[in-house]
Amino acid sequence: MTSHTPAAPVRFGLLGTGPWAQRVHGPALAAHPGTELVGVWGRRPEAAGELAKELSTQAYDDVDALIADVDAIAVALPPDIQAPLAVRAARAGRHLLLDKPVATTVDGARELAEAASEVASVVFFTLRFSAAAAPWIDEQTGRDDWYTGRVDWIGSIYAPDAQSPSADSPWRRERGALWDVGPHALSVLLPVFGDVSEVTGLRGQLDTVHLALRHASGATSTTTLSLTAPEQASAVTAELRGAHGITELPEVWGDGPLASYGTAIDALLEAVRTGEPHPCDVRFGARVTEILAQAEAALR
Missing domain, CATH: 3.40.50.720 (NAD(P)-binding Rossmann-like Domain)
Structure with missing residues (x-):
């Protein structure tokens, strides 16, 4: 370039x-x-x-x-x-x-x-450009002793009473959480754990999916993805575990x-x-x- x-x-x-x-x-x-x-x-x-x-x-x-x-x-x-x-x-x-x-x-x-x-x-x-999340991701990327972790992005834009402008998006409705919020989860997991060598998956209710990933580093991770969860059940969370302990993603959105x-x-x-x-x-x-x-x- x-x-x-x-x-x-x-x-x-x-x-x-x-x-x-x-x-x-x-x-x-x-x-x-x-x-x-x-x-x-x-x-x-x-x-x-x-x-x-x-x-x-x-x-x-x-x-x-x-x-x-x-x-x-x-x-x-x-x-x-x-x-x-x-x-x-x-x-x-x-x-x-x-x-x-x-x-x-x-x-x-x-x-x-x-x-x-x-x-x-x-x-x-x-998340990679959020004032709250990005420094945390960068800090975890510098360590090489990870054992396992998870990133869950459970949204509710298609819940019955939701009022999200994204609900009118045809491609999101067609492709579901895997393609809409799956990229966000991978954007955290890949820099921390390394590239993915194996993927397995299980479908949950509606568009919900659960993925288990094996990384080139030897670590494993999981992610649960949904756009159709009840509003009271929606959240974005991440937890990483390694020899140095357990760390959790701080407040996600920062300044918006x-x-x-x-x-x-x-x-x-x-x-x-x-x-x-x-x-x-x-x-x-x-x-x-x-x-x-x-x-x-x-x-x-």
Whole structure:
């Protein structure tokens, strides 16, 4: 990857107009001192126009025209729409700020990783950029005597009385917790325990899944994932055990997703400046997709 020291703010295009783009991606990109939000593209032109007006930028009808006008793209789209657009942007030499999972097919993820080999990239795994969780993950990654651990992401966006804007997401409803919150769990387990060599799984109620993972380090881990749990049962927890004792994930959200996304923008700008790959780059994102596909096969 070639380094690039920008003399001016990095020009971004935003792809997507849904709740996440409205609440997080767009406002963070518009407010960040190191970025210029050049424009917004969406699958619904009227939504792109409305969001562009809110963000004091312009709407684009042609995604390739937006890609041509910027240095980097940020994507807030379903993964299998994100992946081919990100490939087009990377092949045009544009840096990438993507959401997880980068794709839900192994071929799509590998094509993207190959296309992005010459640009800077960051995938927004929320916990890895949270002011509360990220330092804890970094601290645990520096130890080599882990025995076992677990990360459970038990959500309730599809519980009967839930009021989550994500509940209207067709891809989440179709792919379930494995693909929506499974990437978050793996983003903690992989840096701490190492790559996964074996996956087994068991289906629970509705979209709930339980995975057991064997890591290259010899440690094992488990994760329980759900989007359909009762609200009173929902929580994000992590516990790691090793020769030095037991440690638990602190308060997860820190200052909230807007601040975390701002940190992800910082990370991409640093990768652009130095040419050094970020640990949460597209190649890491592709590996997460490979493991989730392996888990999906095991669950069948």
